[in-house]
Amino acid sequence: MKVLHHPKRRERAxxxxxxxxxxxxxxxxxxxxxxxxxxxxxxxxxxxxxxxVVSFGMDSMSIPLSTDGNEDRAKAEIEIWQVAEAVLHAESCGYLDDQEWGCLWLGELRLGRNIQNDSVRKRLAAYRAGNSDDRRRRLLQSLGKVYPNTSRCPLVLFQLMPLAVQIVVSIAFDQTDDADSKRKRQAFWLPGIMDCQACHGDVLDNGEKCDVCGNPVWNYRWLMSSD
Ligand SMILES: [Zn+2]
Structure with a gap:
C-alpha cells in the first residue's frame, strides 16, 4: 500500500x-x-x-524519560484502541453497517499503512474480541508497558475514555442525542464534570477543549475530585 500523508488519507476515507x-x-x-x-x-x-508525574510529584528518577519512541508507541496503541472503540460504537448505533469494513476504513485513516501490519491487526482484533472491561484492561496494560505510572492514574479516567471516543463518533455523525446520553454516562462516573463554570459539562464540538476542566478529557483536578 502506498504511504498516504494525512490530507490524502482524509480525502481517500x-x-x-x-x-x-x-x-x-x-x-x-x-x-x-x-x-x-x-x-x-x-x-x-x-x-x-x-x-x-506533575500530579503526584513523584521522584523523577523512577520515571522513564519520555522519549519520542515511547510517545509513538503510546500513540499507536491508543489509536488501535480508539479504532476498535469507535467502530464498535458506530456499528451499534447504526452509523456504519459493517464492523470489518469500518475497522479497515477508520484504521487506514488513523494508522495509515500500519493497519496492514500483522501486529497491529492482531492487537485490533484483540480489542474487538473483548467487552468494554476487557478493552479498558488491555489498554491500561499496554500503556503501562510504555509509561509505568499509568497504573497511578485515577481509574475513572479509563471509565471516561471509551465514552469520550463514542461521543467523538456520535458528533461526527451528527447524532447529538447519542452524544448527550454518553455524556450523562460520564457524569455518572464523575459527577463533578457538570460543575465546570466554563463549559458546564456540555458536549463540545470535535477538536474543541475546555481550558478549565479539560473536557473532553478531564484534567487531574477534575479527575481527582471524585476521590
Ligand atoms: Zn469545562
Missing amino acids: AKLFDERYDSRQGRKIVDSLASGLNTTRKELVQRVDQDV
Missing part, C-alpha cells in the same frame, strides 16, 4: 465513505472524526505521561 453509503457527508464526517480523535489521543497521552 471521505471518498470511500461516500461511495459505500452513496453520501456527500464523507468529508465532513472524516474531518470531524480526525479532529476529535486527535484530541482524545493527545490528551490521553498527556494524562498518562507528564500529568501523572
Whole structure:
C-alpha cells in the first residue's frame, strides 16, 4: 500500500465513505472524526505521561524519560484502541453497517499503512474480541508497558475514555442525542464534570477543549475530585 500523508488519507476515507453509503457527508464526517480523535489521543497521552508525574510529584528518577519512541508507541496503541472503540460504537448505533469494513476504513485513516501490519491487526482484533472491561484492561496494560505510572492514574479516567471516543463518533455523525446520553454516562462516573463554570459539562464540538476542566478529557483536578 502506498504511504498516504494525512490530507490524502482524509480525502481517500471521505471518498470511500461516500461511495459505500452513496453520501456527500464523507468529508465532513472524516474531518470531524480526525479532529476529535486527535484530541482524545493527545490528551490521553498527556494524562498518562507528564500529568501523572506533575500530579503526584513523584521522584523523577523512577520515571522513564519520555522519549519520542515511547510517545509513538503510546500513540499507536491508543489509536488501535480508539479504532476498535469507535467502530464498535458506530456499528451499534447504526452509523456504519459493517464492523470489518469500518475497522479497515477508520484504521487506514488513523494508522495509515500500519493497519496492514500483522501486529497491529492482531492487537485490533484483540480489542474487538473483548467487552468494554476487557478493552479498558488491555489498554491500561499496554500503556503501562510504555509509561509505568499509568497504573497511578485515577481509574475513572479509563471509565471516561471509551465514552469520550463514542461521543467523538456520535458528533461526527451528527447524532447529538447519542452524544448527550454518553455524556450523562460520564457524569455518572464523575459527577463533578457538570460543575465546570466554563463549559458546564456540555458536549463540545470535535477538536474543541475546555481550558478549565479539560473536557473532553478531564484534567487531574477534575479527575481527582471524585476521590
Ligand atoms: Zn469545562
